[in-house]
Amino acid sequence: MIDVGLVATEPPKSLRRQSQTSALSAVVEVARHRDLVWALARRDFAARYKQTVLGVTWALVIPLLTVVVFGVFVQRFARADTHGVPYVLWSYVGLLPWTFFSNSVSTGGMNLLTNQPLLNKIYSPREIYPLAGVLLAGVDALISVIAMVVAFVITGFVPSGLIWLTPLLVLINAVFAVAAALLVSIVIVYVRDLRNIIPVILQLGLFATPIFYSLDQIASSSRLVYCFCNPMGPLIDSYRRVILFGDYPQWGYLGAGAFSSLVWLAVAVVVFSRLERGIVDII
Amino acid sequence: MSTSSNGTVVVDRVWKRFRKDRTRPFLGDQLRAVSRRLADRESKHRWVLRDIDFTIDPGESVGIVGSNGAGKSTLLKILTKVMYPYAGSVQIAGRVGAIIELRGGMHPELTGRENTFMYGALLGLKRSEIIERFDTIVDFADLSQAIDRQMKYYSSGMQMRLGFAIAAFLRPDVLLVDEVLAVGDAWFQERCLDRMREVLQEGTTLVLVSHDLASVEATCTRGLWIKEGLLVDDAPIRDVLSSYRQSVEANRNRPYESPDSVVTLTSFKVIGADAGIPLSHGPLEFVADLSAAQEVRGRLHVGVSEGSAAPVFLVSTALTLDPGRTRMRCRLDAVPLPRGHYSVWLYIESHDDLDVIPWHPVASFILAGSDLDPAPRAVVRLSPVHVRATWQRSDTV
Numbered sequence: 001m002i003d004v005g006l007v008a009t010e011p012p013k014s015l016r017r018q019s020q021t022s023a024l025s026a027v028v029e030v031a032r033h034r035d036l037v038w039a040l041a042r043r044d045f046a047a048r049y050k051q052t053v054l055g056v057t058w059a060l061v062i063p064l065l066t067v068v069v070f071g072v073f074v075q076r077f078a079r080a081d082t083h084g085v086p087y088v089l090w091s092y093v094g095l096l097p098w099t100f101f102s103n104s105v106s107t108g109g110m111n112l113l114t115n116q117p118l119l120n121k122i123y124s125p126r127e128i129y130p131l132a133g134v135l136l137a138g139v140d141a142l143i144s145v146i147a148m149v150v151a152f153v154i155t156g157f158v159p160s161g162l163i164w165l166t167p168l169l170v171l172i173n174a175v176f177a178v179a180a181a182l183l184v185s186i187v188i189v190y191v192r193d194l195r196n197i198i199p200v201i202l203q204l205g206l207f208a209t210p211i212f213y214s215l216d217q218i219a220s221s222s223r224l225v226y227c228f229c230n231p232m233g234p235l236i237d238s239y240r241r242v243i244l245f246g247d248y249p250q251w252g253y254l255g256a257g258a259f260s261s262l263v264w265l266a267v268a269v270v271v272f273s274r275l276e277r278g279i280v281d282i283i
Numbered sequence: 284m285s286t287s288s289n290g291t292v293v294v295d296r297v298w299k300r301f302r303k304d305r306t307r308p309f310l311g312d313q314l315r316a317v318s319r320r321l322a323d324r325e326s327k328h329r330w331v332l333r334d335i336d337f338t339i340d341p342g343e344s345v346g347i348v349g350s351n352g353a354g355k356s357t358l359l360k361i362l363t364k365v366m367y368p369y370a371g372s373v374q375i376a377g378r379v380g381a382i383i384e385l386r387g388g389m390h391p392e393l394t395g396r397e398n399t400f401m402y403g404a405l406l407g408l409k410r411s412e413i414i415e416r417f418d419t420i421v422d423f424a425d426l427s428q429a430i431d432r433q434m435k436y437y438s439s440g441m442q443m444r445l446g447f448a449i450a451a452f453l454r455p456d457v458l459l460v461d462e463v464l465a466v467g468d469a470w471f472q473e474r475c476l477d478r479m480r481e482v483l484q485e486g487t488t489l490v491l492v493s494h495d496l497a498s499v500e501a502t503c504t505r506g507l508w509i510k511e512g513l514l515v516d517d518a519p520i521r522d523v524l525s526s527y528r529q530s531v532e533a534n535r536n537r538p539y540e541s542p543d544s545v546v547t548l549t550s551f552k553v554i555g556a557d558a559g560i561p562l563s564h565g566p567l568e569f570v571a572d573l574s575a576a577q578e579v580r581g582r583l584h585v586g587v588s589e590g591s592a593a594p595v596f597l598v599s600t601a602l603t604l605d606p607g608r609t610r611m612r613c614r615l616d617a618v619p620l621p622r623g624h625y626s627v628w629l630y631i632e633s634h635d636d637l638d639v640i641p642w643h644p645v646a647s648f649i650l651a652g653s654d655l656d657p658a659p660r661a662v663v664r665l666s667p668v669h670v671r672a673t674w675q676r677s678d679t680v
Contacts, residue, residue: 121381277367
């Protein structure tokens with residue numbers, strides 16, 4: 001038998017956080033487990049269409065229907081200056097990136113809670129759960145691109161020659177989506193109230209972002225601040241410019257959005273790796 | 284990281300605390316909780332593990348025992364890295380595999396095949412490794428008919444079998460097992476034990492947490508006893524189990540009165556040959572003194588166990604109690620038990636199937652004599668015994 005009478009009631013200070021993890025090592029861990037991000041996203045994608053008649057075809061049907069709704073119905077009531085671009089393309093080019101972002105936050109942000117039985121049994125870097133949500137939203141967005149191509153073909157509109165700049169915008173868009181998903185997913189574990197308010201915030205964001213209007217409609221004096229606060233604003237404006245109008249992005253505004261996205265990502269990675277240590281205790 | 288070889292587990296002065304239980308989800312309760320915390324900061328937490336410190340060498344098999352809530356599962360969660368210690372550190376060299384209650388993590392909408400790939404990936408297997416082992420896993424879980432069926436149509440046994448099979452073919456350096464050896468039917472249990480033996484022979488370090496002391500004894504060579512968050516014993520498994528069993532029953536030996544005070548057990552004695560210490564294969568006598576408030580007709584059961592509620596053997600007889608005191612004597616001609624520390628449990632039922640005195644421990648005794656022959660590794664001995672007994676009843680004490 002071991003004499004336990006000598007064990008203190010509190011651990012000595014020197015033992016605290018003996019093996020502190022840094023945010024950098026967390027990034028390395030995620031990179032090592034990137035297969036898992038794919039596996040989780042694949043699982044959720046497959047599960048969504050189980051026992052449906054159309055199966056995976058649904059993934060394409062929904063964006064096609066959206067295009068039809070915008071092209072046939074919404075168009076009649078819309079009063080936006082589209083610079084001569086067919087309304088369906090103008091609105092869809094704005095809606096698609098927003099949908100990607102919104103899905104990233106709503107699925108990626110919930111993924112720690114929904115995968116609770118896994119993450120309190122098996123070790124893996126916890127970042128993979130929100131990242132899988134973003135990846136799944138990305139796959140949906142890619143499928144929506146097919147619907148967009150269909151819309152281009154039907155309207156006979158030819159995309160501008162500056163379309164090659166799109167990957168840069170997608171990158172910034174993804175950085176912001178990852179930052180938001182990481183942050184929401186970890187904070188929601190501690191403050192469950194967020195689960196109720198996030199859908200409302202996303203709904204508000206849909207109208208606070210120039211999707212059904214253009215960025216020019218925001219007062220030019222506060223536009224830079226706006227772009228910093230909501231990177232989706234300059235992003236959607238830039239998508240329209242490079243895909244539809246053949247203009248270069250407004251670099252100042254886009255830069256503000258990109259800078260803001262990077263700041264958010266840094267904050268999210270640090271906050272996540274701090275808070276992640278305690279989630280199994282309370283989840 | 285230490286430079287020690289694969290399979291070493293170093294637990295260095297680990298402490299863990301939890302928040303006190305949460306309040307109801309109303310704003311008022313939360314605010315009151317906050318104000319209480321401001322008044323007394325330290326009452327926020329309770330310690331579940333305090334200064335746990337041990338090292339396991341490669342190839343060792345270690346059983347962790349302790350009563351419910353002692354901190355065993357928390358320790359295992361810290362070993363799997365799912366939970367972080369508050370202070371101290373854990374270092375494990377090599378690949379860690381864990382066999383834990385796996386059903387919760389399976390996705391009900393996906394097929395067994397899809398879940399196998401998902402699960403294998405989570406447990407750290409590469410896709411190619413899963414493909415290579417897929418047939419073995421399915422075969423082991425005996426699910427070749429059902430592998431393309433959705434998980435929600437599996438029986439709970441099928442789900443557990445698949446979970447165990449995936450984990451069993453991980454080939455880790457350290458295998459952590461929590462209370463899952465009793466998975467599936469007898470046939471599957473046998474395969475699990477075979478697999479455990481193979482894993483041990485491959486030199487895997489094993490850490491087993493279980494309340495099934497017989498299987499811990501059969502599988503492990505070293506024992507750790509966790510009591511109220513403290514590591515109180517770290518010794519060869521037999522020694523740890525014998526002190527653990529003694530402490531379990533030390534809490535329980537007390538005279539018992541039936542809830543309605545109809546029958547009271549005033550004393551219970553265990554007597555060996557010539558009133559000396561009982562011997563293996565020697566005679567043994569139980570003497571129970573009972574006092575009854577009214578006439579009771581029923582049955583008396585007496586069982587001998589190694590400390591737990593599951594007896595090694597039972598003897599019983601018809602019982603008639605008149606108002607007043609009654610002594611029941613039971614003589615066993617030869618006790619077919621090995622040397623050790625045993626407890627005696629007693630139960631009295633009435634004719635209408637009511638518990639007069641529920642099954643509970645009433646005495647303990649030490650038996651001298653020979654040891655059992657050692658069982659093969661990982662074979663769980665359930666000790667079935669048949670005992671000849673002679674009963675005698677007298678109305679005077």
